[in-house]
Amino acid sequence: MVGISALIAGVVSAGVVVALVGRRDPSPSSALVVERQLERRRPASTVSTSPVVDMAERMRPAIVQLKVEADDRSGAGSGVVFRSDGHVLTNAHLVKGATAITAVTSGGQVLAVRLVGVDPETDTAVVKLEGGRFPVATLGSAVDVRVGQTVYAMGFPLGAAGGPSMTGGIVSALHREVQPQAADADPLADMIQTDAPIVAGSSGGALLDGNGAVIGITTTAGGGGSFAFATAIDVAHSVAEELILTGRVVHTWLGIEGADIDATTANDLDLEGGAMVASVKPGSPAESGGLAARDVIVVFDGRRVQSMGELVVALRSFDPGDTVGVEVVRGSQRRTLAVTLVERPTTS
Structure with a gap:
């Protein structure tokens, strides 16, 4: 058969x-x-330990989502816990004018939040989580940050489940000046530029160096595009401590309006750069010190100035009452003027 x-x-x-x-x-x-x-079995897929994986695991508990309600808007962003008592760094444009704020932790816990203070000039704000002790981020410094170095951004993407996310990129540029979307907002000076994606909801999160230390607080205040920006952590942390201590930030005031010197004028005056004075505020330190429209500020207290942004940054190093030497080019002449700085008035 x-x-x-x-x-x-x-x-x-x-x-x-x-x-x-x-x-x-x-x-x-x-x-x-x-x-x-x-059949020979392949080992189950496992994630090997790496510095970046370890970094993400360490940082996730220190990133919170902030849900904001205001009279004319609602929105969400991110924040970085930098004190174990619940103080959080975030963006001023996110929480300014908020009538109610709640936080969601990486573990899904929902917490009440109190607004401590805001500083629109640096787009920095501090809020405080209600509750016990919290995991904190390691704060680094942006002083030694270099263009081209690898960085990572961490925040809470809007509408995405699963907690904080991490993206990667490089530092694309330093000392950028960024114009916020709000029509009445002053430019943000000395910003870090990165190509690490900062998606909606992640603004206010952390920009990390390769060791996992926070070197900036990310912001989308300048709108979308191929690049994102961050306030240097040295500035943001200093502002935060002042907000916690007094509820406000004292900014020194020179009393001018101006812009970067244009290429034609710079060439005519044989200058590489400078801050061109457009107008001088009446009764300001600049007026008292003798500055005038069309002056080009090239040195501020011994520090070279090549742009308006650099002048703004230089001002941050001084307190009201300090007298500084301001070197200007007026016509074909250079002169140094003594200017005594004051606290910026609320109406300036």
Whole structure:
């Protein structure tokens, strides 16, 4: 009797290969011989430990989502816990004017939040989580940050489940001036520029160096595009401590309006750069010190100035009452003026 012949079938299930092989069998009861062959199993996919993985695991508990309600708007962003008592760094444009704020932790816990203070000039704000002690981020410094170095951004993407996310990129530029979307907002000076994606909801999160230290607080105040920006952590942390201590930030005031010197004027005056004075505020330190429209500020208290942004940054190093030397180019002449700085009035 002719048995089943030339029947070959392969079945693979859960790593087992099953072969059905037909054979010629003289016995009246033909049978199928089932051969099982165990396929070499591949090890289960595992995530090997790496510095970036460790960094993400350390940082996630220190990133919170902030949900904001205001009279004319609602929104969400991110924040970085920098004190174990619950103080959080975030963006001023996110929480300014808020009537209610709640936070969501990486573990999904919902917490009440109190607004401590805001500083629109640096787009920095501090809020405080209500509750016990919290994991904190390690704060670094942006002083030694270099263009081209690898950085990571961490925040809470809007509408995405699963807690904080991390993206990567490089530092694209330093000392950028960014114009916020709000029409009445002053430019943000001395910003870090990165190509690490900062998606909606992640603004106010952390920009990290390769060791996982926070070097900036990310912001989307300047709108979208291929690049994102961050306030240097040295500035943001200093502002935060002042907000916690007094509820406000004291900014020194020179009392001018101006812009970067244009290329034609710079060429005519044989200058590489400078801050061109457009107007001088009446009763300001600049007026008292003798500054005038069309002056080009090139040195501020011994520090070279090549742009309006650099002048703004230089001002941050001084307190009201300090007298500084301001070197200007007026026409074809250079002169140094003594200017005594004051606290910026609220109406300036």
